[in-house]
Amino acid sequence: MIEEMSLTDLSARPEYNFAVKVTDAYKKYGGQNFALRGLNMSVKQGTIYGLLGPSGCGKTTLLGCLIGQRELDGGKIAMQINRTSQIGYMPQELALFEEFSIKEHLMFYGYISEMKKLDILRSSQKLMKFLDLPNIDSLVSSLSGGQKRRVSLCIALLHDPILLILDEPTVGVDVILSESIWDKLVEMSENEKKTVIVTTHYIQEARRSHTIGLMREGKILAEDDPCSLMRFHGGQSLEDVFLKLCRQTLTLNDYGDEENEDSKGTQSIQLVKTPYTLFKRTNFEMNRVLAYSMKSFVWMRRNIPLVLFTLLLPIVQCTLISVTVGDDPFNIGLAFVNDENKTDEFQNSTSFVYEGTRCDDNSTFSAEYLNFLRKERLILKPFSDLDTAQEAAKRNKVWGVLYFYPDYTHSVIERLNLANKASDLAVNHSEVVVWLDQSNEVIAQLLKRQILEAAVALLESVSQRCNFTNMPPSPHSVEKIEAIFGNNNPNFRQFMTPANAVLFAFYLPMMFTLGAMLMEKTSGLLERGLAAGLTLLEVAIGHVVLQFVILVAQTALMMVVLYCAFDNPIQGSITWCVIFLLFVGVCGMFYGFFIAALCDSFTTASCLAIGSYFPLFMLSGAIWPLEGMHYVMRYISMFLPVTSSVETYRSISARSWTITHPKVYGSLISLSIWTTVFAVMTAVMVKFRGVK
Ligand SMILES: Nc1ncnc2c1ncn2[C@@H]1O[C@H](COP(=O)(O)OP(=O)(O)OP(=O)(O)O)[C@@H](O)[C@H]1O
Incomplete structure (x- = not known):
């Protein structure tokens, strides 16, 4: 809830004689890593407060x-303003595109500050002159370091x-520019009565502040003009x-050989937090969403190669x-060894005629x-x-060896002709021996299938030419397999393609998203x-x-490549x-x-993204049916977002299932739950870790 208090109400209270008042502030990262340790600070209205410290x-x-991006773990912040738009924040990083x-x-930040287009243009014109900036249409990449800093200040x-x-506005800036920035700050505080809090490492420039807060180890040691x-x-x-103040603090803390956490006075502190929700926006503005989306579209327009890569990747992958x-x-x-060809007895034979048969070809x-x-x-x-x-097979020159006995043809004919009455020799020699x-x-299974x-095919051919009375049944022993779903000649691609589409879509x-968000996060x-x-x-x-537009384009391209350019079978509705x-x-x-x-860096994010890809991929049933998985893993995997999606997409595309099928709407519910879980966990992470 936003603390709604007007300026007049607040100034009536003694603690609000200041533009900003921080009382007994504590902030820790992790267990006992205190960044602020009971900090007190008072900033008078219409003055420059220089926060100086190592x-x-x-x-x-x-x-x-x-600015409300981090929450104190203890203490209180009071301000004379009550809206985010009354603060102008310049981060330490350039934070520019x-x-x-x-x-x-200027248009982007103006819109998200809820300014009208005309006001943005008017204010920009004034500031461009004030900060001596080049042409407003210049790209930031073409500006010098100093000009970029001034653009950041202009925002x-x-x-x-x-x-x-302003967080270190003059860091890495030459003396002349630094001087001119301070001139502007002084001018603004004197002429426009603006309150400025500015951090710096440089004692020389801090001298120009009305008040200096000397800060060390999370505390203000002293503050005054x-x-x-x-x-x-x-x-x-x-x-x-x-230096004097630093030595004094060291002496005060120097009870033992070394400073420890306790000597810094944070171990035994009971942190009392006063809710500080002054700048938390709770309202939702469509204009800001549009401004953010437009910004992303402009970014895409300037990064055509990356956009093409994003669109070409699914095409290339599906192809x-x-x-x-x-x-x-x-x-x-x-390899084959055919002893039948070597045997003189059969070499010159022109026919294999048995009583009652017509197998007389040569x-x-x-x-x-x-x-x-x-x-x-x-x-x-x-x-x-x-x-x-x-030996050739052992040296991997061939994948197998076939052997035909010298009397193969005779043995086959005898066996076909006499059936159970055929001699043992004929039974043995009518078989092809295979290693x-x-x-x-995959290759072994394929060879087995082709050999069978x-x-x-040989038996069918023989049966057409010869009239054996004792033709054995087909070795398949099943007359014909008709597909209920799919087609009569399934192949592995039909199994793999839906999984590929789902994994890509995920x-x-x-x-x-990860790349875009991390880029925005790490650059400030x-x-x-x-x-x-x-x-x-x-x-x-x-x-x-933005991502949805890309996703629709990617999905459309995937569909065209998979089902139009190539003949991957699809029985179900393409819309579903x-x-x-x-x-x-x-x-x-x-x-x-x-x-x-x-994650705070691209390295950890890449590790996590790639590290999670492989388990999710293996558990997705993409390369092997789930039915072949260890039953525990099979059970676990069905709760993962990708696994049930792969199975469902296979059924939508191959079995024509629609939303009315329990597995399809079950999967959509599961995806929605996962989406919500990720959204909530993101919000929790941001709350506890901030966006830096
Ligand atoms: N996100 C974080 N996670 C853990 N520790 C942090 C984080 N941010 C800051 N710290 C720690 O808090 C302490 C204060 O950091 P902070 O960035 O506020 O210092 P600073 O005075 O602004 O430094 P600089 O002048 O170099 O920017 C440091 O010890 C830092 O390591």
Whole structure:
């Protein structure tokens, strides 16, 4: 709830004689890592307050608490203003979009500060002159470091804030620019009565503040105007005062050999937090969402190669999967030793005539069998003896060896003719002996299937030519398999394609969201946007709008490649397939938000994204049926967002299931629950870790 108090009400209370008053503030990161340790600070209205202290003393943390981005763990902050739009915040980082022009920056931040277009243009014109900035259409990437800093300051001043909070505006800036920035600050505080809180490392420039707060280890050691500080603490310069105060604190703390946490006075403290909700926006503004989305579209327009990559990736991936997965392997080498050809007894025989049969052609059955195998696109390599053929298989020159007995044709005919009455020798020698390299399951299974199918083809051919009375039944023993769902010749691609589509629909938006959010987070853009008035909900919706457009384009391209350019079978409604994939994509996006909130760097985020990809992929049932999974993992995997989606998408595309099927709406409910869980966890992360 926003603390609604007017300026007049507040100034009537003694604690509000100041523009900002911080009392006994504590802030810790993790267990006992205190960044603020009982800090007290009073900033008078219409003055410049220079917060001076070494690196790591807690200045940025304090400012984060003032702008409402971080919550104090103890203590109180009171301010004379009651709206975010009354604060102008300039973060330590530049927090600018390199690809944007100055004007685009000003329009974006103006809109999210709820300014009208005309007001933005009017204010920009004034500030451009005031800060001596180049052409408003110049891209930030073409500006010098100093000009970028001034653009950053210009954004902070755009909406004419009452309170300016500037985090090291002069760091890394040359002396002349630093001087000119301080000139502007002094001018604003004197002429426009603005209150300025500015952090700095540099004692020299801090001298120009009306009040200096000397900060060390999360505390203000002293605060006063520069002259009073030197007079009161008896120093020749501010440096002297600061050193003197530091030594005093060390002496006070020097009970033992080393300072410990207790000596810093934080161990035994009972932290009492006063709710500080002054700047938390709870309202939702469509204009801010639009401004955020427009910003993202402008960014995309300036990064065409990246956009093309995003759109081409699913095309390339779907094309690759369609041309590389599922077709039977071919040109596989298979050795054969055909002793039938070597035997004189049969070599010159012109027919194999048995009583009552008409098998009188002059080719051997082994040659016919081998021809059937050649039609399966196998490369058959003749060997004169079994030893060399098997040696070739061991050296991986061939995947298997076939052996035909010298009396193969005769034995087959005898067996077909006499059935149970055939001799044992005929039974044995009518069989082709096969040795296979079984190290590759897929190829071994394929060879087994092709060898069996060639045998069936030979028997069918023989049965057409010869009138055997004792034709054995087909070795399949099943007459014909008719597909209930799918088609009569399923292949692995039909199994893989739906999984591929779902995994893509999940991971592409996830990676894109993660990249975009982390870029905004690590560069300070997100923090600045939130400080300027955006809410997390508006950021999420703005991003989802943009990502949704990309997702629709990606999904459409995937559909065209999978089902138009290639003949991947689809029985169900394409509309339901698209709707389902969009649900999956939104879930992926929120997973991306969650990882971005959890991680502080691209390295950890990449590790987490890639690290979670492999388990989710393995548990998705993409490469092997779930029915083959360990039953515990099978049970667990069904609760994961991707696994049930893969199964459901297979059923939508191959079994024509629609929303009315319990598995389809069950899966949509599961995806919605996961999306909500990721959204809530992101919000919790942001609350506890901030956006930095
Ligand atoms: N997100 C965080 N997680 C954990 N520790 C943090 C985090 N941010 C700051 N700290 C720690 O809090 C302390 C104060 O950091 P802070 O950035 O506020 O200092 P600073 O005075 O602004 O430093 P600098 O002048 O270098 O910017 C440091 O010890 C820092 O390591």
